[in-house]
Amino acid sequence: MTANWRLQGVQRPFLIGSGIKDITPREQLEECLSAIAIREPTVRAFAYIDIEGAWVAADRATERRLAGRSISPIDGMVVGIKDIIETAAMPTGMGSPLYDGWRSGRDAASVAALKEAGAIILGKTVTTEFAATEPGSTRNPWDSRRTPGGCSSGSAAAVAAGFVNAALGTQVLGSIMRPASFCGCFGFKPSVGGLNRGGSHDAFSQSCTGVLAASLEDLWQVAYEIVIRAGGDPGYPGLSGPPRAPVAKKPSRLIFLETAGWAGASPEGKSKFEQAIADLRQAGIEILTRADHPDIEAVEASIAPSITVSNLINDWEGRWPLNTYRDRDIDKLSRHMRERLERAEAMSLTDARAALSQRSEIRRQYTKLAALCDACITLSASGPAPLGLESTGSPVFAAPASLLGAPAISIPYFTVESLPLGFQLVAAVGADANLFANAAALCELIANS
Amino acid sequence: MTANWRLQGVQRPFLIGSGIKDITPREQLEECLSAIAIREPTVRAFAYIDIEGAWVAADRATERRLAGRSISPIDGMVVGIKDIIETAAMPTGMGSPLYDGWRSGRDAASVAALKEAGAIILGKTVTTEFAATEPGSTRNPWDSRRTPGGCSSGSAAAVAAGFVNAALGTQVLGSIMRPASFCGCFGFKPSVGGLNRGGSHDAFSQSCTGVLAASLEDLWQVAYEIVIRAGGDPGYPGLSGPPRAPVAKKPSRLIFLETAGWAGASPEGKSKFEQAIADLRQAGIEILTRADHPDIEAVEASIAPSITVSNLINDWEGRWPLNTYRDRDIDKLSRHMRERLERAEAMSLTDARAALSQRSEIRRQYTKLAALCDACITLSASGPAPLGLESTGSPVFAAPASLLGAPAISIPYFTVESLPLGFQLVAAVGADANLFANAAALCELIANS
Numbered sequence: 001m002t003a004n005w006r007l008q009g010v011q012r013p014f015l016i017g018s019g020i021k022d023i024t025p026r027e028q029l030e031e032c033l034s035a036i037a038i039r040e041p042t043v044r045a046f047a048y049i050d051i052e053g054a055w056v057a058a059d060r061a062t063e064r065r066l067a068g069r070s071i072s073p074i075d076g077m078v079v080g081i082k083d084i085i086e087t088a089a090m091p092t093g094m095g096s097p098l099y100d101g102w103r104s105g106r107d108a109a110s111v112a113a114l115k116e117a118g119a120i121i122l123g124k125t126v127t128t129e130f131a132a133t134e135p136g137s138t139r140n141p142w143d144s145r146r147t148p149g150g151c152s153s154g155s156a157a158a159v160a161a162g163f164v165n166a167a168l169g170t171q172v173l174g175s176i177m178r179p180a181s182f183c184g185c186f187g188f189k190p191s192v193g194g195l196n197r198g199g200s201h202d203a204f205s206q207s208c209t210g211v212l213a214a215s216l217e218d219l220w221q222v223a224y225e226i227v228i229r230a231g232g233d234p235g236y237p238g239l240s241g242p243p244r245a246p247v248a249k250k251p252s253r254l255i256f257l258e259t260a261g262w263a264g265a266s267p268e269g270k271s272k273f274e275q276a277i278a279d280l281r282q283a284g285i286e287i288l289t290r291a292d293h294p295d296i297e298a299v300e301a302s303i304a305p306s307i308t309v310s311n312l313i314n315d316w317e318g319r320w321p322l323n324t325y326r327d328r329d330i331d332k333l334s335r336h337m338r339e340r341l342e343r344a345e346a347m348s349l350t351d352a353r354a355a356l357s358q359r360s361e362i363r364r365q366y367t368k369l370a371a372l373c374d375a376c377i378t379l380s381a382s383g384p385a386p387l388g389l390e391s392t393g394s395p396v397f398a399a400p401a402s403l404l405g406a407p408a409i410s411i412p413y414f415t416v417e418s419l420p421l422g423f424q425l426v427a428a429v430g431a432d433a434n435l436f437a438n439a440a441a442l443c444e445l446i447a448n449s
Numbered sequence: 450m451t452a453n454w455r456l457q458g459v460q461r462p463f464l465i466g467s468g469i470k471d472i473t474p475r476e477q478l479e480e481c482l483s484a485i486a487i488r489e490p491t492v493r494a495f496a497y498i499d500i501e502g503a504w505v506a507a508d509r510a511t512e513r514r515l516a517g518r519s520i521s522p523i524d525g526m527v528v529g530i531k532d533i534i535e536t537a538a539m540p541t542g543m544g545s546p547l548y549d550g551w552r553s554g555r556d557a558a559s560v561a562a563l564k565e566a567g568a569i570i571l572g573k574t575v576t577t578e579f580a581a582t583e584p585g586s587t588r589n590p591w592d593s594r595r596t597p598g599g600c601s602s603g604s605a606a607a608v609a610a611g612f613v614n615a616a617l618g619t620q621v622l623g624s625i626m627r628p629a630s631f632c633g634c635f636g637f638k639p640s641v642g643g644l645n646r647g648g649s650h651d652a653f654s655q656s657c658t659g660v661l662a663a664s665l666e667d668l669w670q671v672a673y674e675i676v677i678r679a680g681g682d683p684g685y686p687g688l689s690g691p692p693r694a695p696v697a698k699k700p701s702r703l704i705f706l707e708t709a710g711w712a713g714a715s716p717e718g719k720s721k722f723e724q725a726i727a728d729l730r731q732a733g734i735e736i737l738t739r740a741d742h743p744d745i746e747a748v749e750a751s752i753a754p755s756i757t758v759s760n761l762i763n764d765w766e767g768r769w770p771l772n773t774y775r776d777r778d779i780d781k782l783s784r785h786m787r788e789r790l791e792r793a794e795a796m797s798l799t800d801a802r803a804a805l806s807q808r809s810e811i812r813r814q815y816t817k818l819a820a821l822c823d824a825c826i827t828l829s830a831s832g833p834a835p836l837g838l839e840s841t842g843s844p845v846f847a848a849p850a851s852l853l854g855a856p857a858i859s860i861p862y863f864t865v866e867s868l869p870l871g872f873q874l875v876a877a878v879g880a881d882a883n884l885f886a887n888a889a890a891l892c893e894l895i896a897n898s
Contacts, residue, residue, distance in 0.1 A: 088773060088776070088777065098554075105547075105777060106770050106773040106774065106777065107773045107776075108769075109768075109769035109770070112769055112772050112773050112776075116772075196769065198652055198769045198770065199769070199770065199773075203647055203683055204683055205683035205684025205685075206684075227798060228797075228798050230768070230769055231765060231766070231768075231798055231801055234652055234653055234654035234766045235654025235655075235766075235805065236654075237802045237805060238798060238801075238802075316680060317680070317683045317684075319558075319679070319680075320557075320558035320561055320645065320647045320648070320679055321555050321558070321647065321648065323561050323565075324537060324555040324556045324561050324648075325555065327537070327556075327561075328537065328554060328555065348677075349676065349677050349680055349687060352680055352687075353686045353687075356684065356686060
């Protein structure tokens, strides 16, 4: 089996076994700041760093650790916050000149929860403009000529470069899976509504707050510590699962979903993925494909237009606040954003309802797969990070889970053209904990191969 | 039949017959400003008035009117915006010293839509602190010793006092029905998700943006012009119905829901309501009660704890941003808010999920009534506005529709102790248009009685 991505630069996981790191939060922060001092000038993952605040938090966390009074398993963890999410101590720039230096005066629900759990909020990580298309300054840590992916660009790059233990991201189309894949870290997008988005400026119905980190355990723990304190989105039960990362459970049956991305995926990526499937079968896991069951074929057909349907919904739901930003200062909106607003304003309520109905129907189709498998698997992206910083790459492999509102994990699994490429698992809505258990089993298989 | 509330001070409806008022928007604004000059010092409905901006908008609307190029039926309508909803041209104070003078720099989705439709945004109407319990400065226009109700206090008072043609409110428990009832204007809370709440700071799962106005036609038109431009909440289809207020349709069968409020309602209010039921029966409308069908009895039982269940959900969902406001400056939170936060922080995610499950079950019960009736009817409040400004009165009659996510209309129907008291209609979720048609029929019955 292909070796897991042992990225020399990636911060080692925060939670080791017992969940208590063998270095103090102060030492942890020192490690992060050293990596930042060396590589941030190239990677440009941060929109803002609050070193002073981080030291205060690290001192307190260290005191608690030494006194045996740690608040949570992530007490002292160094965390980055995607700059679309509000923070009281730091500006929230949203990747837009309209919000340059803007201070909301409050923490988002997720940030308040992380602080309550003892995490050290080190900085704001670069986002594309309003978490959409227009790239920010960040470069891929493995090759600065390449995109880190978007829109949680800075979060993925910061984790991969060892600047933070974990970072918050958001995904409405491909924005956690893709940068996790390109940067070679773990990424988790929970079931829709899983983590409270209060104070995060991505008010789309299929957007989610998620996590990027250096291990599955860290991914889970960060998400868990948020949900128990802040809940899910209003009206949602929120991410459900145990207080520590679910124990590995080998799936008995997985479905390989080609998605619309397979035809255009990198040949080496496809070949590596096919080898992984062979390895998993070798390990006794049954793998079904579209040829094996009409329900799988039906789901493949229904998710094929995931990007188109998602874009219709996101355009409509993004009409506001873009229209009011346009009225304020159109010159501060990128061409991408102006075009998006034009598309939205050309839509009618009837068009929007049609897209929502189509999504409901696609989601209904997808529920049938739960009876057939433990989870679905596919690539996290079409290939390794493409050259160039003008585009954040294709979201084609990530879009289906976003449209479905389904939980997804990207594992840094493959090496393609000497760059990372992710292995994506997608489960039924609400089956987040089981997805983690299956992902952990796959990681064990890799480690033992 | 009891006479409809012909409030001498209430601004006459904006839409008359053809929907084009017989006075120009400038004259309309003059009327509103005259009323404000005389009565605002006592009523105190506004947190902020933008006279200059209103004149500019009125001039433009007047030009369009005279040129026969009105944008919409509400082009030139004078509107107030509850001060929990963001406005680009005016501060958004949220009834809290924490947001005194705060400018978000953008319009909420609903406000942007109203402006696109040509409405004149005259000012921000007083809200209770963060649209919750702590009263603002507003007094009841019919007796300044009495509460206007909350939390859309200023919106209801401004409409009733003739300061505006219509105003936006929000309801999470009783905040449109109650002030509409106490102030003697029409109020509409749509089905949950009906109007886009982007930029409105009431991020509760059962909260809705709604409308207060001087006629059913105005209520509908304001809501309609918002939804076609801004949609519903992300992921929701939004308020559905015709481009002009639904034509009156006499209901064949209504259900009288006592709710938990009936036992404690004012004797005169109850007697008037019973007389109204007799009148409706006289007019050939069948009225069922809990004694007539086990499903009605089951719904009465299930909605009895509406306030308790709503408060649990609202407390949990309001933990954020109150926790971050507390961290910022606890002295600027009222005792009510601090207590609410304490209750929220004493809750666990499990408690919150239990309350959400209970709400789902109550909603499921309620769906059975759709097969039995056109709509449900009850009082809008326990009685006329109580004396005193320390409390906004009981939300007991309004809470069920809030919990159910069901559309509700309050008609200024009764005179009790020489004060207004509302007649409330509640329909199935999504049946907003039919509710308006039924309400229009009841108004015709009143007018002809």
